[in-house]
Amino acid sequence: MDAARRNSRSIPTHVAALVALLWFALPARGADYSPDVVKAAYLVRFAGYVDWPERMPADAPFIIAVLGSPGVARELRHLLPGHPVNGRLAEVREITGAQDLAKPQILYVGAGRAEYLRAAFPATELASILVVTDEEGGLNAGSALNFLTIDRRVRFEVSLTAADRSGLKISSDLLGVAVRVHGGGRQSRDACSPFNTFDPGDGGCACERLPA
C-alpha cells in the first residue's frame, strides 16, 4: 500500500524535477525570433524587389507606414537607423487612419485591420503604395502582399492584380518565394530589374538570385 502511494507520487515529482533542471540548466534560447521582427525584416527586404512608378527626389526619405501594429513599428524603429533602403534613409511612421497617410512607399496593415483598410482608404489614396496586410484573406482588402504564418514560419502571398492597380512592378524573384501568387497582371514573369541589395556595403546594383 505504502509502496504504491510512494510510486504514484514519484512520477509528478520526477517530472517537476526534470523541468526545474532543464529550466535552470539550459540558457534561454536567444535565436527564436518574434513574428514582428521577421515581418519588419520582410518589409525592408520587399523594397528591393518592387519598382515604384514615380521617381522620388534623391534626398527624399523612404517611408514605411504602419497601421495598427505597435509591435512591427517598434521592430522597424530598431532596424532602420543606419540601414538605407533603396539608397535612401528610411523611416517608419505609425498612422491611425487615412488622414495620416501622406504618401509612404510601403503601408503595413496589422492583423485585424484589413477590413478597416478596405472601408476607410479609397483606392486612389493607395496608388503607388505597396500595401501589405497580415491576416487570412487579407488580399481581399486590395493589398498586394499578405503575410501568412504557416508552421511557425512567416510566409506571404502576392496579388499581382493589386500590384498592377497600384502601378507597382514586382520582381519574379519575390514571386518565387511567395506561397501563392494571384493573377497574371501585365507583368512579365521573367523580368528582373536591377535593385540594391540590403547590405549597405555593396555600392552597386545586383539582382538577388535565390537558390533553385
Add this chain to the structure above:
Amino acid sequence: MSPRKKPALLACAVLLNGFGAWSAAQGGEAVSEDITRMSLADLANVEVTSVSKSNEALQGASAAIYVISHDDIMRSGLTSIPDVLRLAPNLLVTQVSASQYTIAARGLGGNQPAQNFPNKLLILIDGRSVYSPLFSGIYANTIDVMLEDVERIEVISGVGATLWGANAMNGVINIITRPSYLTPGSFVDGGAGNQVQSLGARYGDRIDADTTFRVYGFEFHRGAMEMGDGSSAHDGWSKGQGGFRSEWSADRDTLTVQGDIYRGTENELANSDGLVLGGNMLTRYQHHGSSSDLQVQAYYDQTEQFGPGPEGLGFVVHTYDVELQQTLAAGRYNRIIWGAGERVNSYGIANSPTLLFEPSHHALTLANAFIQDTATLAKALNLTVGIKLEDDPWSGWSPLPDARLTFSVDDRTTVWAAASRAIRAPTPFDDEVVEKIGSITYLAANTEFRPERVTAYEFGVRAQPQPGISLSVAPFYNVYDDLRTIELAATPTGLPYYWGNSMRGDTYGVDAWADWQVNQWWRLSPGFSWVRERLAFKAGASEILGLAQAADDPSSHATLTSSMNFPHHLTFDATARYVGALPSPSLPHYYDLDARLGWQASSAVELSLSGANLLHARHTEFPGDEQITRSVFAEARCRF
C-alpha cells in the same frame, strides 16, 4: 528527494538561472544584426515563436472564441480530434469509451442514464455540419481529420451567432483545414504506443498556376479501456480514412472541392463488431468582389453506424445541403451579411425490438435564412444586429434574433456584450422514438415536442495588459425553457412515458483563459470554466428522474498548458486538466496530465515521445465501470 539535497539544488538553480538570463541578454542584440542580413528565402525559413493566442484578427469578435492553433495540435502529442478538443478551456470533453466522448460547453451536458445526451453544440468541419440530426449529439468516432492539415479549430462557447446554423445552443466548434495550396509536398506520420498505433500520409502538389490539390490517408487502432476489475472493456476500435482537397483560384474566385471516406470497426462485445462508415463531398465557391463577397457551398454527407450483435441499432443518414452567403458594404459604416440554406436529412433506421423509430425511414428538411448588419456607431464602437429564421421539422419557423456590441477601449482592450436566442430543434429521437421492454411500450413518440429554447446574455473582456500577456474573460447568463423531460401518459399506469418540455431554468458562469509568455522559451496558458445551474420543473411535470436528468455536470473545470522550447530543437509541452465532481450519477473530481517531448532531428524528420493520462495508472471520467489507462506513444513525422 532528501531534505539535504534541496538547498544545494536551489543554489545551483539560482546560479544557472543567472547565467541563463545573462546569455539571453547577450543574445538579444545579436538577433537584430542577424536578421538584417537574411535574404527573402532565409526569412521564409526562420522559425518564429508562436503567435500570441490573442489572435489580433479576433480582437473585434464579440463572442468567447478560443482558437486551437495548428501549432498547439502538433505540439500536444494528441492523436484524435476529441482529445485535441480538450485543449480548449471552454469545452468539457469526457471520454466514455475507447471511441466515444461527450463534448459540452457551458453546462447542460446531458445525463446518459436518463437518455439525455449532450446535444447542444454545433460542430462543423470546413463548413459541413457533423452533429447527428437523429438526436442532436455528436458521434465522436466520425469527426476525425488529418491533424497535420488542420489550420485551426475555433471553439465558441455561447449561443452561435446568427451566422452559424442550427443547434448552436451552447456553442460552436469549427474545425478548419488548410487550403491545398498551403499543404504542398509529402508528409508521412507513424506512431506506436501501448494504446494507440497509427500511420498516415499526405501528398500535395500544384497542377498548374491556378490549381492545387492534396490527397491523404490514415489509419489507427485504439486499444480498449479497462473495467474496474482490470478486465478489458472490449471496446477497442480501428479506423481507416482517406480523402482529398483541391483548390482552383483565379484572381477573385476560388473553387474548393474536398471529400473524405472512412470506415471503422469496434469490438464492443468479445465476439462481434460494431461498424461506422461514411463519406462526404463538398464544393465551395467564393467570389471576392470590390465591395462584396459571395460564397456558395453544397455538400453531400453519408454516415452509417451499426451496433454489434442482433440487438444493435443500425442507421444510415444521407445529408444534402446547399447554402449561400453574401457579405456587402452598405455605405461607409455598415456591413451586411445575409444568406439562406436548405438541408435534407434522409435516414433509415434498422429498428431493434427494444428501440424503434416510427417511421423508420424518413426525410427531414431544414431551411434557414438570415440577415445581419454590423454598424460602426462611433470610432471604436460596433453594433451587430441580426436575425435568423429557421424552419425545422415538426416545429416550423422559429425567429432567432441576435444583438452584439463591441467596444475597443484602446489598442489592446476590447469589451463586448451580446444577447441572443437559439433553439435545439426536435429530432427523430424526440418525436419518433419508441422504446419497449418485451411487448410493453414504455416510451412513445411525441410529435408535439417543442424545441428547447435558450436566451443568452453574454459579456466579455479581451485584453493585452502587457506585451506577452493576454487574457479573455467571458461571463454569461442563459435562460432556458422547454427542456426535455420524461412525462407520464394520462393512463392508469402512466405508461407509455413520452418526452415533454417541462423543465426550465437558468445557468450562469464564466469562461476565462489567459496566455502568458513567461520568457523567450516558455509559455503558460491557463484556462478555467465555471457554471452554476438552477433548474426547475414547470407546473404539471411528472418529475420522474428528477432535475438531475437534465445534466450531470461538474461545476468547474480547468486546464493549464505549458510550452517550452529548448536548444537543439527540443520542445516540451504538457497540459494538466482538472474536472470537478459530477453530482448525479456521482463521480469524484479528477485531474490528470498529458505531455510530449519533441525533437526536430532534421529539417525533414521530427520525433516525439508523448504520454496521456500520466498521473494515474487508471482513472474514470464518466460514471460507470470503464477506466482510462495511462498511455505512451512514440511518433515520427517526416516532411519532404
